[in-house]
Amino acid sequence: MEISENISLQALHSFGCNEKASYFTKIDSVEAIEKSIQWAKEKNTPYLILGSGSNILFTKPFEGLVLKMEIMGIKKLKETASEVFLEVGAGENWHYFVIYCVQKGWGGIENLSLIPGTVGAAPIQNIGAYGVEAKDCIELVTAYDTQTSQFITLNNADCKFGYRTSLFKMEKTRYIISSVQFILQKQPIFRTEYGAIKEVLHQKNNKQPSVEAIANAVIQIRTEKLPDPKKIGNAGSFFKNPTITKDFYEVLIAKYPKLIAYPITDDIYKIAAGWLIEACGWKGIQKGNVGCYEKQSLVIVHYNNGPGIEIYNFSEEIIQSVLKQFDILLEREVIIY
Ligand SMILES: Cc1cc2nc3c(=O)[nH]c(=O)nc-3n(C[C@H](O)[C@H](O)[C@H](O)COP(=O)(O)OP(=O)(O)OC[C@H]3O[C@@H](n4cnc5c(N)ncnc54)[C@H](O)[C@@H]3O)c2cc1C
Incomplete structure (x- = not known):
């Protein structure tokens, strides 16, 4: 475990404010979560988990340890005639994961294309867009409970998902998500009734929606409507x-x-x-x-x-x-x- 001191957070969150963290470490394994939290507890210093920093505003220096989540990996656990079960590391990029599924023709999260952030942060506020929420495809969440110092696995109901909220957002910093299990559909039901999806599909003459066509429509709409955090x-x-x-x-x-x-x-x-x-x-x-x-x-x-x-x-x-x-x-x- 490598701890750096006095690190700028400017490039680590999408608002790009020039605040600093007293301590900083990268988390690339479940063991690293335990060790880092132990370190923070012994030092009696606060900690926070950072994914891509696309939903955080730093208003002052963070006087504690920032744990940057970098646990990677997409693993197929099981496949049936109609469904695919995947376990994904918390540090994977969300949009990369969406495109990975889209390219395989697995449906369920295509409406959530181009949402910035990590897979581990998706359950935190139950990310949502165009009539779909992350909870619709999440089966299990594995997290480190910093109160009991144990890894636990929570099912969909345990996560208490709601509109832009969950157990993890309600009990801020208690749980550190290490991986998320998703169920994707091989014959998905398409959600095209929200926003301008139908209109874009129509413009592109896509008479038969597909996972890919919807993802492309969402990407087009979002690119036109939302500012790119890399630029602003x-x-x-x-x-x-x-x-x-x-x-x-x-x-x-x-x-x-x-x-x-x-x-x-x-x-x-x-x-x-x-x-x-x-x-x-x-x-x-x-x-x-x-x-x-x-x-x-x-x-x-x-x-x-x-x-x-x-x-x-x-x-x-x-x-x-x-x-x-x-x-x-x-x-x-x-x-x-
Ligand atoms: C241009 C733009 C468009 C967006 N559009 C949408 C949208 O359509 N829908 C939507 O829902 N959101 C949207 N967001 C918000 C953001 O993309 C999501 O909230 C995303 O899930 C944040 O991921 P992150 O990795 O950047 O999390 P961060 O910003 O790094 O962290 C967010 C919170 O989650 C906690 N956290 C992060 N990872 C973990 C972990 N592994 N374990 C425990 N806690 C963790 C952090 O401590 C923090 O409290 C948008 C943001 C931008 C910049």
């Missing part, structure tokens, strides 16, 4: 879409007929946070080094090398203005350190 700092959607009661929804829709919302149960509606932010006039606004992306109000962008706290303060201004205008409290999706 961002962490995708900064806020979650809030939920409100039906009664409150009816009050709002009477006042704002263009409000974007949809029912998730008989009594609960999900509101498009991007619509609320745009309605407050934030779309395309820049203050100092930070801005609200001109093509998608849910995305906060970092134009220069400003400090992370500037991004946090900008997000707080957005939260306060949405609260004032709509009486809805937005919750950050991005993890703040």
Whole structure:
């Protein structure tokens, strides 16, 4: 186990803020997880797991040990006439894994193409896009429980998956995911009803959707809509879409007929946070080094090398203005350190 000191986190997270970590180590085996946590416990120093850093904002130096997850490997465990069971190391790149499955014609995660990050982080906030969530294909998650110092295997129900949340997000830093088991489909049911997927398939004259055609459509849509973190700092959607009661929804829709919302149960509606932010006039606004992306109000962008706290303060201004205008409290999706 090699521990480096005073390491810059700038190139290790997609907002690119120039904060430092007191200690840093790479994790390329399950043994390395145990050793590193033991080291942190003996030193009585906090720790955090870093995948690709595409959902983290550092607002100050991290006075502790950063464990960069690099456990690799995609292993086929079992194959039946209709399904394929795969075990994937937490450090594998998510999009690489999606394309690996797409090329084999295995369906289930093609709608999640081009989401930045690692496979190990996918269960943390149950990544989702275009009507599909990681939980739809996850069978088991293997993780190190830092409270009991044991490796455990959790099934799908144990993981308590929800909209951009899970047990792992609720109990931040308790579990370190080392691998994830997925079930992929050989005769998948395609999900084309979300976003512009159908439209893009139609433009490309793809009459019979395939895993590959959907992945390509999603890649095209995302490339056109979202800023590339390699060119401009961002962490995708900064806020979650809030939920409100039906009664409150009816009050709002009477006042704002263009409000974007949809029912998730008989009594609960999900509101498009991007619509609320745009309605407050934030779309395309820049203050100092930070801005609200001109093509998608849910995305906060970092134009220069400003400090992370500037991004946090900008997000707080957005939260306060949405609260004032709509009486809805937005919750950050991005993890703040
Ligand atoms: C341009 C862009 C578009 C995006 N689009 C989407 C989208 O469509 N849908 C979506 O859901 N998300 C989206 N995201 C957010 C991000 O891609 C996901 O949250 C992704 O899963 C983060 O992976 P990561 O490896 O970068 O995690 P990190 O940012 O490194 O970490 C995120 C959190 O997970 C924890 N963590 C990471 N790995 C582990 C592990 N092995 N064990 C335990 N804890 C761990 C970290 O401590 C942290 O709390 C987008 C981000 C960007 C920049």
